[in-house]
Amino acid sequence: MKSSHLHALRRLTDRVLEAPDLTGLSELLTRELPRWLEVPDVSFLIWNRKLDTFEGVVPGRSRLQRVEAGDHGSRRGRYLIADGAIIPPPGPEVEGTLLPLMARSGLVGMLVLGQPEPARLPPFQSREVRLLTQLAHRVALAVENNLFQREIVESERIAALGTMAGMLAHDFRGPMTVIRGYAESFLDADISPAEIHARAEIIMQMVDRLDRMATETLDFARGGGQIVRRPVEVAPILGAIADGLERELAGIEIVRRFALPRPCTGWFDVDKLQRAIGNIAANSRDAMKGAGRFHMAARVEETSVDPEQSPTTSLVLVLADEGPGVPEDLRSRIFEPFVTHGKKRGTGLGLVVSRRFIEDHGGRIELLPPRETPLPDRPNGARFKIVLPLAPPAQNSEDSGQQQG
DSSP states (O other), X not given: OOHHHHHHHHHHHHHGGGOXXXXXXXXXXXXXXXXXXXXXXXXXXXXETTTTEEEEXXXXXXXXXXXXXXXXXXXXXXXXEEXXXXXXXXXXXXXXXXXXXXXXXXXXXXXXEEOOSSOOSSSSOHHHHHHHHHHHHHHHHHHHHHHHHHHHHHHHHHHHHHHHHHHHHHHHHHHHHHHHHHHHHTTOTTOOHHHHHHHHHHHHHHHHHXXXXXXXXXXXXXXXXXXXXXXXXXXXXXXXXXXXXXXXXXXXXXXXXXXXXXXXXXXXXXXXXXXXXXXXXXXXXXXXXXXXXXXXXXXXXXXXXXXXXXXXXXXXXXXXXXXXXXXXXXXXXXTSTTOOXXXXXXXXXXXXXXXXXXHHTXXXXXXXXXXXXXXXXXXXXXXXXXXXXXXXXXXTSTTHHHHHO
16 A cells, blocks of 8 residues: 555544544545545445344435345455454455444444455555554444434433423323313203303313414424514504404403504514414413413614624514513523423423524524512513514525525
């Protein structure tokens, strides 16, 4: 092997741990090793302990592909590099070289090196074997780290899904019991039309609650970015949102303080904005035991969404209730999934989804500190501040076409 190739192989050994994932590592090895080892091909295999088989890392794909018995590492007639030495096959036939990837946890994979061209026996000399051994140690470490990360992510995902499923099963049980009970009551022969109407209203409310729970969960699972912003007049939109909240959340009274210039235009996804505010309002109603005043204040300011950015013209919303406020021990975790307080229903995802929708608009949301001195005409409960840029989305953003609708 040429000295330049040996030097390139050393550089490749240093670059192995920089690969972002198994696919990137596979692309690096299968591209560079044939070139510097002067072999026709290199296969990168991962050992699956659960299935007791090798899986191939296919460049350009994120998933592993199972390797059938008899392929790659299980064939006879190959040299084996182990413990810094090259071991010849028992027979005369030579198909290439196996380079096991041994990590702290044991065998994690295999590199299958084709026969060098022109053919030579043994295929690699002692100094080449030493470099390949060093390379195998680095690759094994990278593979083990990546597999551990995958296991952690998968366990966290499964745990999160389990938590979500458990909470949904628990929270769905109440509305479903009410729906079934009132539906069965329709079988009574002496029920009056007025009672039928009242019970049907309750059933519809329960179905709406189930729908909101399912929507929150799907919004949380799907991730952000799916918004369609259009130019709208801010004051009428906020008024319509307030009207809708009073209709949908029985027992809540909306106190409006809109100090907005005319005209005032903003680029918003109205549905996502309505749901972000609606989630906060629904939490407020629960905190106020089903009835109370919810305050919506709106103004326009020159302010920064990010402290490191220059101020821009933004809509500032302050949403507040007259409940007991957020306990001190929950304030730092209020926007985390599944965090709830004093609620008998809900998924604990409402504020998470609200924050996601606000941030998808390029805005921010924060929980304001409690007032030190209560005011007679102002709420003393939970207060949230939302800052939303009024300017249209950047035309050069990747999703500008989607946002424009």
